[in-house]
Amino acid sequence: MSRRPAAAAPGPPADRAPGPAPAAAPAAPPVPGGGTEPQAPSLARTATGPGAEQASEPASADGRSPEATAAPASPDGRRAEPATAPTSAGGKAPGAPGAAGGTAARDAVHGQRAGAEPGLPPDLYGRDRGDRLMRFLAAFSDRYLPLVTGTDRLARRRPPARRPAALALVVSARECPAEDVVALRLTAPDGAPLPRWQPGAHIDLLLPSGRTRQYSLCGDPGDRYAYRIAVRRTGGPGGGSDEVHDALPAGTRVGVKGPRNAFPFAAEPAVLFLAGGIGITPVLPMAREAARRGLDWRLVHTGRSRASMPFAGELRGLPGADGRVELLPDDEHGTPAGTALLRRAAGRAVYCCGPGPMLDAVRAAFDGSGAKALHAERFTAAPVRDGRAFEVALRGGEVLPVPADTSVLDVLLARDPATPYSCRQGFCGVCTVRVAAGPVEHRDGRLTEREKAEGRMRVCVSRAAEGSRIELDL
Numbered sequence: 001m002s003r004r005p006a007a008a009a010p011g012p013p014a015d016r017a018p019g020p021a022p023a024a025a026p027a028a029p030p031v032p033g034g035g036t037e038p039q040a041p042s043l044a045r046t047a048t049g050p051g052a053e054q055a056s057e058p059a060s061a062d063g064r065s066p067e068a069t070a071a072p073a074s075p076d077g078r079r080a081e082p083a084t085a086p087t088s089a090g091g092k093a094p095g096a097p098g099a100a101g102g103t104a105a106r107d108a109v110h111g112q113r114a115g116a117e118p119g120l121p122p123d124l125y126g127r128d129r130g131d132r133l134m135r136f137l138a139a140f141s142d143r144y145l146p147l148v149t150g151t152d153r154l155a156r157r158r159p160p161a162r163r164p165a166a167l168a169l170v171v172s173a174r175e176c177p178a179e180d181v182v183a184l185r186l187t188a189p190d191g192a193p194l195p196r197w198q199p200g201a202h203i204d205l206l207l208p209s210g211r212t213r214q215y216s217l218c219g220d221p222g223d224r225y226a227y228r229i230a231v232r233r234t235g236g237p238g239g240g241s242d243e244v245h246d247a248l249p250a251g252t253r254v255g256v257k258g259p260r261n262a263f264p265f266a267a268e269p270a271v272l273f274l275a276g277g278i279g280i281t282p283v284l285p286m287a288r289e290a291a292r293r294g295l296d297w298r299l300v301h302t303g304r305s306r307a308s309m310p311f312a313g314e315l316r317g318l319p320g321a322d323g324r325v326e327l328l329p330d331d332e333h334g335t336p337a338g339t340a341l342l343r344r345a346a347g348r349a350v351y352c353c354g355p356g357p358m359l360d361a362v363r364a365a366f367d368g369s370g371a372k373a374l375h376a377e378r379f380t381a382a383p384v385r386d387g388r389a390f391e392v393a394l395r396g397g398e399v400l401p402v403p404a405d406t407s408v409l410d411v412l413l414a415r416d417p418a419t420p421y422s423c424r425q426g427f428c429g430v431c432t433v434r435v436a437a438g439p440v441e442h443r444d445g446r447l448t449e450r451e452k453a454e455g456r457m458r459v460c461v462s463r464a465a466e467g468s469r470i471e472l473d474l
Helices: 134-150 240-247 279-294 311-318 356-366 408-415 451-453
Strands: 166-177 181-185 201-206 214-215 227-232 254-260 269-278 294-303 325-329 347-356 371-379 390-391 399-402 432-437 456-457 469-472
Touching: 181 469, 201 227, 214 227, 214 240, 227 279, 240 399, 254 311, 269 279, 269 356, 279 294, 279 311, 279 347, 294 311, 294 390, 311 469, 347 356, 356 371
Parallel strands: 269 294, 269 347, 294 325, 347 371, 390 469
Antiparallel strands: 166 181, 166 254, 181 227, 201 214, 201 254, 390 399, 432 456, 432 469
């Protein structure tokens, strides 16, 4: 049976002064039969989505913008909203004297109906849940935008990833695979696996003296528990190779950074490997990978003599090495010309590593070889090209002339053999110094525009204008 809304109680007579308003009675129990007194829905809502005006609030410690908290949070994590009892058509609270029946107040969270998700705007069509489109857009922005922009939803740039610290490794074994060559096996003290690497990669070896030197990895990339390097004693002014030979017995702890790869192997279907002397170190893992993949590969290794050429036995032991590996010691065949080294290069990608004269000969003969591509890495500093004489001034006032055919690094080494350096090709950054005054001709191709603006210079390759003077912070 339908019920009529209760009529409002008549007001006091005109000759009687109104007394104090009676206190609101507690909500009446539900109407028998399960019904409740109908009430007009409230149209007021509180914005809590991303468009709410909360930008003036400071960010919280975890980087998120705090939400407005008009009321304390409830035990389930939602914020409790102060309940306001809706009025009946007669202006009285439900259950007050003069109102028929009553109704139980509904829970409200930020003006939304019960069941709506907090923090999302209400459904565009008035339904009792968050709008599906808005939920999808919020989830999309939370996941996709940080990936493509490097920022969070508030356009705050994420801090750059920290560079990994040096690995603390131990020299677990030493061997001499050739005259004046020592091979070191480096492992973790606790036997833990080491970072993965690919053929052509190298590591930065942090020597006990404080020197840093780069050496190619010449072991098996499939061995996750050891790195192997091989170093030829050169007796040069830098002293790095002498220290490796004389000061790193088995059991010595050393620091290692990397691996990094500036000479990657692309695994073309047909390849020719050329190695000169100790230049076999990055090429050996490439040849091993080519054999594993079943590629059409050839390898030529040159050196002063057979006794000076390391890993000859490993090369001959590679699967399918018969007829693919050619050793050309100088004392038996003479120094090979570039055309002789490339006589089997037609249709192949060429990977070459060795001393400067060998690389220059290969480059000169490459165009007429029919080879498809040339990948090269040199162990010695490249010759200075288009150089012009200038001067460098040091902090104490000393001025050093830099000839047109000499690098700044060589000039500094002549003055102080302890000057730090490693690759001599502008790649590693060990020789980077700050320039206090004067324009620099950057030839490294590695420094960022910001680093250049800050006055950074890699003295192994970069120079200055002819007749000019630059001041180094040294």
